[in-house]
Amino acid sequence: MSTLSPPTRAAVVIIGGGMAGLSCAASLARRGITDVVLLESKTLAHARGSSFGETRMFREMYSDPVLCRLAREANRLWREEEVHAGGGLRETHGLLFYGESWDEETIEGSIPGARRVMDDQGIPYEALSAKEIADRFPLKPKPDFTGLFEPTAGAVRSDKVVEHWIRTARSAGHQLIEHCPVIEVDAVGGSVTLNDGHRIHAGQVVVACGIWSRQLLAPLNLAPKLEIWPMLWAHYSVDPSLADRYPQWFCFQKERGDDGGLYYGFPVLSHAADGRPRIKAGIDWTPPELRVSEPEEMTEAPPTRLVELLDAFLFESLEGVQERIETVISPYAMTRDVNFVLDRLSPKLSLFTGGSGQAFKFAPLIGDSLARLASNASPSVDLSCWSHQRTAVCS
């Protein structure tokens, strides 16, 4: 248990201290709601959850026109968030989608799909050939690869954002209590019970438990259908002479054998302990045999085959990559349609989960929407695409 003692009553109880819970707490603070308690079973944005790490991509380059519009709204809210924080939350350096162009959507969309939606919604981009990509960046695209560069995309400094939300919530008097697992929720009465039996009566409860949401909601018959994907990412040291030339990139290739074909990487945004410039890169796919339904079943050790695939891609497809220096597994909470769940489940209970590999860029919109639900206000946008009632989600 944390040194803070949980109260017996609160206007809003938030369960989960990752991206969704913390952005909700910060949004409630800005709406002037101060009687808020956030309960986190481990530590805020810890390494076993989905919000751990220093960077996340943001973009409007979506194949789904609805997500594209929602990403634009999230970007508007990020700009406000940056004013509150005094800057430092994001880096705008563009994003290169490149690779094979075929008419089928992957979990991150597709090159032709994103191009259609950006044309329809007037989002600026550059179309690049394989030669133009190779001339401009230290990448080695195959001759048939094509690319789209969205100049207004970039990286969210997720670790700095987490610190900013914690400061915002604490300054408003919110209690953020770590090492405090919730074991039961009463969706009708609006109370939560902690693992030591302590009960908190809440005006509103927000469940923001990521891959653990099913465990809390199953006894209420409200568990969303979710799969847990262990996702591999790593830091690689790079040649200092190329350090300022790496783009933020996402590479689309068809699945071949045990290679899912989807890889991504960031520019140099930090350095290794010994001062060498490093890039973060990851695989945006995991084989079906590693996908599980319960958090305890997820592998903690980086699977050898995925590490081999990521190494092979990085050393073969980028120039100047030197050495893998940190290797991490983090979970995606995946719905069948790879879209989120953000909804009111009862008059006193709201939920966010299913963030997959995409939700961080929507964080201010997710926080604002959860805060509005918890203060009985209407969401600012149509959230029906994130409904708990859709067939991909309800059990």
Ligand SMILES: Cc1cc2nc3c(=O)[nH]c(=O)nc-3n(C[C@H](O)[C@H](O)[C@H](O)COP(=O)(O)OP(=O)(O)OC[C@H]3O[C@@H](n4cnc5c(N)ncnc54)[C@H](O)[C@@H]3O)c2cc1C
């Ligand atoms: C490797 C990786 C790369 C990603 N890349 C991007 C990207 O480039 N762009 C992008 O937009 N998004 C990206 N995402 C997605 C985004 O980071 C996640 O969707 C988001 O962080 C999920 O946040 P969350 O709050 O739902 O879950 P989490 O961060 O997992 O938080 C849930 C919290 O709830 C707590 N909890 C669970 N059960 C209980 C309980 N009973 N009582 C109390 N606390 C509890 C957990 O301990 C945890 O801290 C990526 C995700 C991963 C894993």
